Amino acid sequence: MKILVLTASLLLFVSCKNEKDKIVPRESISRDSSVVKKDSVKTNTAQNPIDQIKKEYAVLQAQLEAKKLNSSKFSYDCHDETSGEVIFYSDKDEIKVIEHFYAEHSHFSASEKYFIKDGKLFFVFRQETVWNFDGGTPEKPVTKDDITETRIYLQNNQPLKCLEKKYSIKSDQKEKTAPDTIPGKEVQCNVEEILKSYQSLLKHKDQKSSIQCL
Numbered sequence: 001m002k003i004l005v006l007t008a009s010l011l012l013f014v015s016c017k018n019e020k021d022k023i024v025p026r027e028s029i030s031r032d033s034s035v036v037k038k039d040s041v042k043t044n045t046a047q048n049p050i051d052q053i054k055k056e057y058a059v060l061q062a063q064l065e066a067k068k069l070n071s072s073k074f075s076y077d078c079h080d081e082t083s084g085e086v087i088f089y090s091d092k093d094e095i096k097v098i099e100h101f102y103a104e105h106s107h108f109s110a111s112e113k114y115f116i117k118d119g120k121l122f123f124v125f126r127q128e129t130v131w132n133f134d135g136g137t138p139e140k141p142v143t144k145d146d147i148t149e150t151r152i153y154l155q156n157n158q159p160l161k162c163l164e165k166k167y168s169i170k171s172d173q174k175e176k177t178a179p180d181t182i183p184g185k186e187v188q189c190n191v192e193e194i195l196k197s198y199q200s201l202l203k204h205k206d207q208k209s210s211i212q213c214l
Contacts, residue, residue: 049160053153057123060096060115064089069096074207076214080105084214088205094119098201107131114198121198124152134170143171149179152189162189 063069069089077083084102088095095116103109108130115123128148136142146168153160163184169177200214 049155050153053122053155053160056117057115063091064097072208074204075210076212077210078213081213086201086204086207086214095202095205098198100197100201112197114201121157121195122154124150124154124194124198126150126152136172145169147179149184150187150189151184152191152194154191157191157195159189159191162187 069091071087071089073085073087075083075085082102082104084100086101087099089097089099097116098112098114100112100114101110108128110126110128112127113125114121115125126149128150129145131143131145134142134144147166149165151161151163153162164187165179165182165184167177167179167182204211204214
């Protein structure tokens, strides 16, 4: 009889132990859930290169405004065609930004900014301006600037997104146009032309004096 009681007790003990082993502590579930959420956030961030490009752009733009980058420049003049200026901004001998200003001997001018990280182009901002007379008097003419801004997001020399916005500014308008309030429209962009211009500027990175043409 004692043997039967001992055997029954032993079986009950083993059964209870197995049930306890199956129970997962709440703390463990919460901790695992937290890890999954963090991994999910990291994955979402890694999968959004546009946001990463915006962050890198903001860093370089802040350095430009604070004048924390070294600079060198040269100008060029193609006589009756185009003249302009190119500025290279560097940090520890690595080019970070290239600015290119140019104008044709007509009613057209443009500026381009190329943003670079680890030797790779990742963002381009281009602004083109065409101006014309728009009323007024011979003594006090009114001019109008028709402006096109283009923002080009790049990864491995391939376009991720190209945004374009257009607006006009008249010399006699009382309230200034706020470009930041104008939404950009997604468009197709000519990446080959962009990369060609970029490479052409890079060839002159050591240029210090004026030249005739790019």
